[in-house]
Amino acid sequence: xxALRAGPEAGQAAGTDAIRIEDLHKSFGPHEVLSGVSLTxxxxxxxxxxxxxxSGKSTLLRCINLLEPIDSGGIWLLGQQVTGPGxxxxxxxxxxxxxxxxxxxxxxxxxxxxVTLAPMxxxxxxxxxxxxxxxxxxxxxxxxxxxxxxPDRLSGGQQxxxxxxxxxxxQPQIMLLDEVTSALDPELVAEVLDVIRELATAGMTMLIATxxxxxxxxxxxxxxxxxxxxxVEQAPPAELFTDxxxxxxxxxxxxxxxAGRM
Amino acid sequence: MTSQxxxxxxxxxxxxxxxxxxxxxxxGSFGASGRGPRLLSGGGRRAVAVSTAxxxxxxxxxxxxFWVAPGSAAVRHTFFSPADMWQSFIGNPKKxxxxxxxxxxLNIRMFLVAEVLILALALxxxxxxxxxxxxMFPFRVLAMVYVDFFRGVPLLLVVFAxxxxxxxxxxxxxxxxxxxxxxxxxxxxSYSAYVSEVYRAGLNSVHRSQLAAARSLGxxxxxxxxxxxxxxxxxxIVPPLLNDFISLQKDTALxxxxxxxEANEAAQIYSSTVFNFSSFTVAAILFLIxxxxxxxxxxxxxxxxxxxxxxxxxx
Numbered sequence: 001x002x003a004l005r006a007g008p009e010a011g012q013a014a015g016t017d018a019i020r021i022e023d024l025h026k027s028f029g030p031h032e033v034l035s036g037v038s039l040t041x042x043x044x045x046x047x048x049x050x051x052x053x054x055s056g057k058s059t060l061l062r063c064i065n066l067l068e069p070i071d072s073g074g075i076w077l078l079g080q081q082v083t084g085p086g087x088x089x090x091x092x093x094x095x096x097x098x099x100x101x102x103x104x105x106x107x108x109x110x111x112x113x114x115v116t117l118a119p120m121x122x123x124x125x126x127x128x129x130x131x132x133x134x135x136x137x138x139x140x141x142x143x144x145x146x147x148x149x150x151p152d153r154l155s156g157g158q159q160x161x162x163x164x165x166x167x168x169x170x171q172p173q174i175m176l177l178d179e180v181t182s183a184l185d186p187e188l189v190a191e192v193l194d195v196i197r198e199l200a201t202a203g204m205t206m207l208i209a210t211x212x213x214x215x216x217x218x219x220x221x222x223x224x225x226x227x228x229x230x231x232v233e234q235a236p237p238a239e240l241f242t243d244x245x246x247x248x249x250x251x252x253x254x255x256x257x258x259a260g261r262m
Numbered sequence: 263m264t265s266q267x268x269x270x271x272x273x274x275x276x277x278x279x280x281x282x283x284x285x286x287x288x289x290g291s292f293g294a295s296g297r298g299p300r301l302l303s304g305g306g307r308r309a310v311a312v313s314t315a316x317x318x319x320x321x322x323x324x325x326x327x328f329w330v331a332p333g334s335a336a337v338r339h340t341f342f343s344p345a346d347m348w349q350s351f352i353g354n355p356k357k358x359x360x361x362x363x364x365x366x367x368l369n370i371r372m373f374l375v376a377e378v379l380i381l382a383l384a385l386x387x388x389x390x391x392x393x394x395x396x397x398m399f400p401f402r403v404l405a406m407v408y409v410d411f412f413r414g415v416p417l418l419l420v421v422f423a424x425x426x427x428x429x430x431x432x433x434x435x436x437x438x439x440x441x442x443x444x445x446x447x448x449x450x451x452s453y454s455a456y457v458s459e460v461y462r463a464g465l466n467s468v469h470r471s472q473l474a475a476a477r478s479l480g481x482x483x484x485x486x487x488x489x490x491x492x493x494x495x496x497x498x499i500v501p502p503l504l505n506d507f508i509s510l511q512k513d514t515a516l517x518x519x520x521x522x523x524e525a526n527e528a529a530q531i532y533s534s535t536v537f538n539f540s541s542f543t544v545a546a547i548l549f550l551i552x553x554x555x556x557x558x559x560x561x562x563x564x565x566x567x568x569x570x571x572x573x574x575x576x577x
Contacts, residue, residue: 067477067478090480090481090482091480093479100475104471104474106490106494108494117481117489118480123480
């Protein structure tokens with residue numbers, strides 16, 4: 001992780017939150033998608049965001065990656081405010097990787113080129129070095145033999161694993177995963193979840209929006225339930241799934257159980 | 263009508279023979295693409311035979327109609343006289359007319375120079391129009407006005423305006439250029455308005471999520487455009503771009519109105535000197551020789567693209 005220390009503040013000081021969000025508001029036109037979200041994530045913590053579609057999970061992740069400008073509130077990453085004037089968004093994004101529901105691989109590039117593009121063009125890493133570390137990452141996630149393939153020759157699960165590797169290639173300290181298994185056929189979900197489990201074991205700080213309750217129960221240190229753009233309830237999974245305090249959480253989980261998703 | 267003899271001796275024979283060849287080639291490619299799985303190769307050969315026969319029948323019918331028309335002999339003499347075609351092709355300065363065959367080189371040079379300039383200028387216009395930054399607002403308006411103007415004004419008027427107007431300004435450098443330079447300038451101004459719209463369609467055809475994915479990796483907007491968005495956009499617009507360039511090749515003939523001795527003007531000079539229009543037939547054939555390969559190449563690209571898309575959909 002040496003390349004990460006090149007940032008303005010060296011490493012993450014002990015006790016600094018990986019992510020701190022205060023009273024975040026975001027509207028699309030008249031519709032307020034996030035209405036006062038506050039959340040703190042410690043280094044190496046894995047947090048799952050659950051909630052119905054439209055509850056604001058994706059928008060929250062996109063705001064943290066600065067893909068959406070926020071209306072009010074503040075976001076601090078590794079102790080540095082990223083929602084003020086004069087923030088180098090490209091620097092921030094190199095430290096916060098995001099993976100989307102729809103993979104979004106670059107279809108005109110091979111797997112290897114997909115993974116090496118950002119290290120070479122954003123981090124100015126020499127080609128040989130970028131390819132070597134990309135090959136290592138691909139091998140680690142069982143994609144070594146797919147290096148020369150184009151994305152349309154891969155299964156959905158393989159594409160999503162490549163997308164995760166691509167995000168990891170710029171050596172981020174935080175990963176945001178936006179419903180990364182929602183677009184996959186059921187039999188392909190497990191291989192992607194295994195990758196995320198491995199990242200969690202390796203100590204990656206992650207914020208994961210997901211509909212996979214079993215996975216959330218399994219991998220998360222903490223689960224946040226969102227409704228109408230607010231975090232209604234947050235607790236360790238054992239507590240939130242078995243003994244939810246808020247009536248809205250109870251209603252949501254009842255529906256999930258009825259739908260056979262848990 | 264002793265068709266066998268006159269057919270062989272007639273100048274029409276040359277172009278007709280050419281197109282029969284093209285027809286056979288076409289039939290062959292139909293057979294090839296219709297074959298698909300190897301099982302049907304017998305049917306494919308039959309298809310080639312049928313399409314070749316049908317092509318010959320249609321061509322024979324067209325030639326027959328031309329032949330029996332009341333004014334056929336006069337038209338053949340005025341437009342297809344072999345001697346005049348040859349004379350206008352090689353030219354004869356002593357008799358006061360230029361070689362159409364040599365003059366086409368000016369069209370080719372104008373086309374090549376214009377093409378490069380159009381590709382560059384149109385890309386700049388398209389990127390300005392696609393920009394979102396508030397700083398770029400006046401430039402966006404300017405680009406929009408430019409495109410509206412040059413798409414709306416007939417190319418011939420632009421050629422006149424540049425070719426006659428700019429020299430009349432009597433500026434030191436810009437007013438003393440050749441007709442070909444003014445012609446190319448007019449072509450570039452007019453075509454880059456069209457081509458910028460083609461670029462814009464291409465840029466829009468790349469899904470927004472591709473830009474988000476590239477930016478999320480820490481790539482700057484410019485880098486994302488260059489490595490992620492533009493390559494995909496260009497791939498999508500190659501066929502319409504080539505289509506525009508086929509028509510650009512022909513439109514180089516409009517520069518004739520400024521007096522540049524390109525193929526069309528050379529043919530015009532021949533016809534007014536010798537009172538025979540066969541020189542225009544020569545110019546037409548030369549333009550066809552330029553445009554048809556580009557047209558076939560465009561078809562092949564479209565076909566390849568379609569196959570690739572189908573293959574992508576299957577996996």
